[in-house]
Amino acid sequence: MATTTERAPGRETRARYSDEYRDWLRMMLLIRRFEERAGEAYAVGQIGGFCHLYIGQEAVAVGTISALRPDDYVISAYREHGQALARGMSSRSVMAELFGKATGCSGGKGGSMHLFDAEKNFLGGHGIVGGQIPLGAGFAFAAKYRGTDQVSLTYFGEAAANIGSFHETLNMAALWKLPAIFVIENNGYGMGTAVRRSASIASLADRADSYGMPGVTVDGQDAVAVRDAMEEAVARARAGEGPTLMDIITYRYVGHSMSDAPHGTYRSKDEVEQYRARDPITVLADRMRELGMLDDKLMAELEEDVAAEVADSVTFAEESPDPDPSELYTDVYAPEAQ
Amino acid sequence: MATLTYRDALNAALREEMTRDDDVLMMGEEVAEYDGAYKVSRGLLAEFGARRVVDTPIAELGFAGIGVGASMVGLKPVIEMMTWNFALLAIDQIVNAAAKMRYMSGGQIGCPIVFRGPGGAALQLAAQHSQAFESWYAHIPGLKVVMPATPADAKGLLKSAIRDPDPVVFIEGEMLYNIKGEVPDEEYLTPIGVADVKRSGNDATIICHSKTVAPALRAAETLAQEGIECDVIDLRTIRPLDERAILDSVAKTNRIVVAEEGWGFASVGSHISDLVQREAFDDLDHPVLRLNQTDVPMPYNKHLEKAAKVDAQKIAAAVRTVCYRD
Numbered sequence: 001m002a003t004t005t006e007r008a009p010g011r012e013t014r015a016r017y018s019d020e021y022r023d024w025l026r027m028m029l030l031i032r033r034f035e036e037r038a039g040e041a042y043a044v045g046q047i048g049g050f051c052h053l054y055i056g057q058e059a060v061a062v063g064t065i066s067a068l069r070p071d072d073y074v075i076s077a078y079r080e081h082g083q084a085l086a087r088g089m090s091s092r093s094v095m096a097e098l099f100g101k102a103t104g105c106s107g108g109k110g111g112s113m114h115l116f117d118a119e120k121n122f123l124g125g126h127g128i129v130g131g132q133i134p135l136g137a138g139f140a141f142a143a144k145y146r147g148t149d150q151v152s153l154t155y156f157g158e159a160a161a162n163i164g165s166f167h168e169t170l171n172m173a174a175l176w177k178l179p180a181i182f183v184i185e186n187n188g189y190g191m192g193t194a195v196r197r198s199a200s201i202a203s204l205a206d207r208a209d210s211y212g213m214p215g216v217t218v219d220g221q222d223a224v225a226v227r228d229a230m231e232e233a234v235a236r237a238r239a240g241e242g243p244t245l246m247d248i249i250t251y252r253y254v255g256h257s258m259s260d261a262p263h264g265t266y267r268s269k270d271e272v273e274q275y276r277a278r279d280p281i282t283v284l285a286d287r288m289r290e291l292g293m294l295d296d297k298l299m300a301e302l303e304e305d306v307a308a309e310v311a312d313s314v315t316f317a318e319e320s321p322d323p324d325p326s327e328l329y330t331d332v333y334a335p336e337a338q
Numbered sequence: 339m340a341t342l343t344y345r346d347a348l349n350a351a352l353r354e355e356m357t358r359d360d361d362v363l364m365m366g367e368e369v370a371e372y373d374g375a376y377k378v379s380r381g382l383l384a385e386f387g388a389r390r391v392v393d394t395p396i397a398e399l400g401f402a403g404i405g406v407g408a409s410m411v412g413l414k415p416v417i418e419m420m421t422w423n424f425a426l427l428a429i430d431q432i433v434n435a436a437a438k439m440r441y442m443s444g445g446q447i448g449c450p451i452v453f454r455g456p457g458g459a460a461l462q463l464a465a466q467h468s469q470a471f472e473s474w475y476a477h478i479p480g481l482k483v484v485m486p487a488t489p490a491d492a493k494g495l496l497k498s499a500i501r502d503p504d505p506v507v508f509i510e511g512e513m514l515y516n517i518k519g520e521v522p523d524e525e526y527l528t529p530i531g532v533a534d535v536k537r538s539g540n541d542a543t544i545i546c547h548s549k550t551v552a553p554a555l556r557a558a559e560t561l562a563q564e565g566i567e568c569d570v571i572d573l574r575t576i577r578p579l580d581e582r583a584i585l586d587s588v589a590k591t592n593r594i595v596v597a598e599e600g601w602g603f604a605s606v607g608s609h610i611s612d613l614v615q616r617e618a619f620d621d622l623d624h625p626v627l628r629l630n631q632t633d634v635p636m637p638y639n640k641h642l643e644k645a646a647k648v649d650a651q652k653i654a655a656a657v658r659t660v661c662y663r664d
Contacts, residue, residue: 073411107444116443123410123447128434134400135435138407145363145389145413165430168400175395331445332479334503 054082059280063226159190220250366418402428437480470600494528539567
């Protein structure tokens with residue numbers, strides 16, 4: 001049954017949440033400034049290939065990942081810089097990967113679309129729409145097979161909810177009660193195709209009904225709402241009650257990738273401005289101000305802090321070496337098998 | 339030595355590896371309660387239970403991907419494709435996920451997974467069920483492609499494939515499942531990437547694999563009666579290819595015929611032809627000849643099907659040609 005999850009009342013006590021909200025606000029600011037800087041670096045050719053920015057969607061990554069343990073698994077598609085940072089990967093290793101450097105999280109072989117960090121259980125960064133959905137279920141399968149209580153978080157865009165791998169995987173995940181959380185990052189558009197022009201039903205969360213799993217629609221601009229809904233899904237998965245489908249409604253302020261404008265033939269400037277008015281960073285900051293957790297001084301400190309971290313990540317990436325030419329041939333097969 | 343069918347040799351390999359390592363599991367359509375579409379998994383559900391022998395819905399892309407994901411975090415799934423024709427639905431996971439994972443993660447994440455099942459033509463199954471796809475997979479860096487022709491090789495190579503740290507495409511043959519052969523009683527592994535000389539001779543080399551091995555040996559028998567002695571090299575592994583075995587044989591015989599089941603365009607044989615002209619040009623007394631399925635979809639009619647397939651007569655005729663004896 002699809003439901004709208006609302007924030008549980010009475011949970012926002014300053015004692016419990018002030019450090020956590022401050023950490024979330026800092027992470028959302030870091031992602032925003034990191035992505036803005038990545039866009040600049042792309043424009044001058046320091047970053048190549050395809051590059052998909054996360055600006056506008058920060059509350060989704062921060063709210064979902066904050067409900068996980070370090071030993072849980074995370075996998076995503078190609079708009080994953082923000083999730084990698086939220087998972088605790090260093091801004092240096094992510095920026096260096098975008099620059100294609102040897103110090104990047106994937107050794108410069110993956111790039112923007114293939115960020116990996118085995119230690120953080122962040123297992124990509126995948127470039128084929130929907131391809132990562134069964135992989136994420138596979139992590140959950142392994143957790144259940146081994147009898148651990150780990151869970152698996154799989155991100156994909158709303159357009160991927162129309163591909164076969166989504167339907168095949170959700171069926172098997174529910175059939176086998178896998179500890180998986182499937183998160184639709186519903187930013188409204190698959191490239192330039194609006195969700196209403198690609199999905200036959202209004203609410204993608206309703207698709208969970210077909211597979212006998214809970215489906216929830218969540219306000220993706222509110223990190224607290226995301227976190228609360230995610231906690232419920234994680235609890236179900238850890239308790240052996242099976243997967244959950246979360247349709248998290250968000251918006252990307254920028255184009256699909258660096259090669260298209262924020263607005264144009266498929267959406268208007270007015271629409272983008274309308275969504276910008278309910279910015280996820282502002283939503284959390286306003287709540288913190290209401291609760292007396294944030295003032296202008298702290299906000300300025302956080303901005304300064306993330307600006308320094310982003311600048312450091314760029315310096316690190318610029319100064320890092322390219323991969324050695326011999327690296328062309330490594331990692332095709334396991335070293336012991338070559 | 340026990341005499342086993344190819345099917346039972348594969349079954350024994352699965353049983354031994356599942357007994358040895360709890361991380362090894364089987365997944366696919368009809369592998370458990372039905373005991374396997376071709377009975378390769380017969381008895382494994384009873385022995386290992388539903389946790390390790392997993393029936394799936396008909397969803398090749400989905401269960402291939404779940405297997406790849408499980409392998410990324412350390413399990414060693416053996417994914418059965420009822421036939422390789424159906425694996426076309428899963429090829430995104432085999433090529434875009436399994437084959438690429440180690441490289442695009444900078445060496446952090448490997449996929450120790452086996453995709454296995456019957457490939458190529460059987461009898462009168464027509465166009466959609468009679469295709470040999472080994473050259474497709476052999477094209478992909480990151481994959482290994484293994485194709486045993488005998489029960490002993492089937493067992494030893496499947497055990498090696500399951501223990502391999504990289505994704506292995508393991509292509510069997512519906513027409514091979516019932517063949518019998520001697521299989522060592524003691525435990526053994528057959529190394530991936532090593533061809534096998536199935537018959538030795540100095541006059542011509544026949545390169546074959548999987549279902550062309552038996553007709554190649556029959557052709558060699560016929561040719562021996564005509565005074566032509568053939569080296570019959572069973573590749574056993576398509577990728578990595580045992581180039582040394584091919585070149586050593588050509589250096590000895592100076593004549594080579596490549597017989598494979600699949601179509602000829604961009605095929606295993608065309609790759610070997612390139613290898614031989616590049617590395618052994620001066621050894622050759624005749625251009626390389628290739629035998630392939632006729633370049634058409636497989637017809638249903640049994641006479642047309644026979645005409646389309648490589649057989650012992652066609653192989654023998656090609657050898658006579660490279661020996662200037664036709």
